[in-house]
Amino acid sequence: MAVTKKINKSTLEAPRIPDHLETLTIEDYEMQDKQVFENGRFTQGTIANHSADKVSFDRVVFENVLFDQVNLERAEFTDVVFNRCDLSNVNFRDSILHRVQFNNCKMLGFDLSTSTMRNVKFDQCNAQYSVFRFADMKQVCFAQSNFDKADYYEAKFSMIEFNESGIDQAQFSGTKLTGVDLSTCRFQSIGATLESLQGCIVGSEQVRGFAYLLGVKVKEDYQ
Template sequence: MAWITVKEPFATPPRLTAIGPGDPAFPEIEGTRNQRWAEVDRDGTEPLPDDLATLRLESCALVGVAFSHLAGAEIEGHWSSWAACDLSGARVESLRECTIADTKLTGTDLSEADLSDVVFERCVLQLTSLRMARLRRVQFSDCTLVEVDAYQCHMEDVSFDGSEITDLNVDRVTAERVDLRGVRSLGLQAVGRLDGCLVDEAQLAALAHDLAFAVGLDLERPHDAER
């Protein structure tokens, strides 16, 4: 840990090409099982097939689509926007140049996934797995992260502006330019080394217990807590 003079932006922002519901691009969904292909309405009125082994979403804008029933299917997204979708319980293999807004990611499996140039806006990540995932130029804006498992995750140019973080497992995380200054609340678990992460001085008081336990300090329990 050291005092540093920050050159803004500390974390390089995602590099995105704009895409939205009015874009003429249409999603193509490839299923490796039986070589099945399917088309899905961008407004979510037509449900996704439930027998796909792989979903590749390329250059599309999805609104209100649920992926939670695709147990076992591996989802890949490139140059796409996802709004008000439900990725709960889904398995995500990779995301590149994607904007994901107002979407649920409860129990979503992103372990060992590659995420590059991705923006999460107002999303809820609860019991989400980022174990051994690789994040590069990823932004969490006004998101809620609860009990997210980032064990051995590599984060490079990641920011959390306006987000609330509760019980984030950072065991063996490796970080380069991870900006935590903008979080509204910050709770960490399994804290070891946090090289490459940036906080401001005002956040240190909230982190005092996590940092004390990380270096092996015993703390006397407050007397009123023993009653």
């Protein structure tokens, strides 16, 4: 059985953002199918009621942007950074993300189902109830974030890291966690099959969270 390798600084590539970006005004744009945005920075605004297919973003930064009722299926994000954005309930299903970072973002119910992700980092994000069903993820880092009740059903993992993140009641059924280190994560229980859990790494204090899968009752020790 293949073992999932750990990410290190030489393998997780950061977004390649130019030193100087044109400031773009959100209100000046109505996203349309196959539209291309590149070399720009969106700040302090709201993208509302946008629905488009195959939109491309290349070397773009979003800062303090609220995404409201946004559906961008089959979008492409290359060298993109989201800083302090609200992406709650946004639909990015079946999209491609390469060298993308989400920093301190609110992402409740964020949907990346069936997406392909390479060199992606979620850092200090609140992404409860986010959806990654059937996603293909390689070199992805979930760092100091909240992914409680997230759905990773039958996702494909390669070189994945969960660092000091909440994953309580997250769903991993059908997802092979071989070599994935969950020892720094916070959870009481997760949804997974025994086959999915084979080879994953947990801390001794987390063993109780897996006992229910085995039908085992853990007896408290008393001094």
